[in-house]
Amino acid sequence: MRILILGGTVFLSRRIAELALELGHEVTCLARGAVSVPPPGAAFVQEDRDGSTPYVGVDRDWDVVVEVSWQPHQVEDALRFLGARAGLWIYVSSCSVYADNSVPGADESATLLPAYDGDTPAPGESYGEAKVACEELCRSYRNNGVLIARPGLICGPGDPSDRFGYWPGRLARSGTVIVPAIRDRPTQTIDVDDLAGWLLTAAARGLTGVFNTVGPSTGFGDLIDQTASQVGFGGLLRWVEPDWLADHGVAYWAGPDSLPHWLPEGYDGFASRSAGAARAEGLTQRPVQETIKRVLEDERRRGLDRERKSGLSAGTEEQLLAQLPDR
Incomplete structure (x- = not known):
């Protein structure tokens, strides 16, 4: 073509x-x-x-x-x-x-x-x-x-937004990690290769129409657990209540001093949309473990200590840890 x-x-x-x-x-x-x-x-x-x-x-x-x-x-x-x-x-x-x-x-x-x-x-x-x-x-x-x-959130090697890569990169650095206490809330991310590959396959077939091209929905707690397992995490996860984080200036979702995947109440549907139509037309949703592995390798290549567009900076995280009442 x-x-x-x-x-x-x-x-x-x-x-x-x-x-x-x-x-x-x-x-x-x-x-x-x-x-x-x-x-x-x-x-x-x-x-x-x-x-x-x-x-x-x-x-x-x-x-x-x-x-x-x-x-x-x-x-x-x-x-x-x-x-x-x-x-x-x-x-x-x-x-x-x-x-x-x-x-x-x-x-x-x-x-x-x-x-x-x-x-x-x-x-x-x-x-x-x-x-x-x-x-x-x-x-x-x-x-x-x-x-x-x-698509919803797209991730994979080369992602400039850090909205997924923050967690593999942060847990790979170990230490004490602030994590929002939202274990049961859904996350949904599509691997960039799954999306790009499907678009080209669809193009070859001349497919038309409207499709949610989203990844599998995974609980935030499961995402963190799988990431910790992949990186061999030996530090401490500090699960912090969302209200406390919001009151102390931590941003939702993305951007400086944010916690990626964390959204306000009422957004459960944002990270659990149906991809049934696209899957029926051949969309592959690789397991999140495979995407974590790919992103972790990329994070290590790019440098775990690099400045990021999303996530807590080391300085901000240390300040927040110092303010936690049960430190």
Whole structure:
């Protein structure tokens, strides 16, 4: 297949490019290349998508176009210039499009957020609404010729967000580790290779429709136990009540001084969505133990003591430990 990836330099889009090349497809990546470049073997069209004529260098017929942007104006521009030149359009959306995150097992029929309709680029706090707008644009321009994938948390080697890798990396450093006391709450993560591989298989089949492309749902306590086993953890886990953590400034989910996988009450459905439709179409959900192993190896390569985008810094964790009443 002749595949155009609007991206192809970072994490998921790069992994799609790598796997496509391994399968013998012809791959072109259009991206700024400000942080990294596409994998060897891919053609690279270096363009800023907010520039005046970003698609001139890819104005040809494509078997597949893969789009990952969450900005509606970028998605619409790409569809306007390339929508009629593609056999299949793949849009990587997000489970953040759903309006209700409280219902476990919800499928693709669940109610969506209202679409973002601003005249300027969408701000970060409107991410879900922006993804809804992008989905609507894909349907408008492509009618039925679009595959929309809605992943939740994606992890694997090279993940720049640290939203999964924090725990294997932190437990590998041992010592006393602060862990939110949410053992029974669900977590749900899809391995980047499972997602990228499924998208390419679906593309080869010309599959269309909307699919939750999520990983297996695993209790947070089980995730921590399996991670501790994988790393040979010999330290101490301090299970801390969520209210105490929130009162002491620890952030939910992601970002500086956060605890990944921890979400406020009412989000049980966010980490337990149904992937039944995608699994029926061949989506593989590898066991979480295998993903932990892959991520741990990557964390060790990248450096366990490196600065991270998500998780507690060593200094913050030590300060919090000092404040715990039963230290």
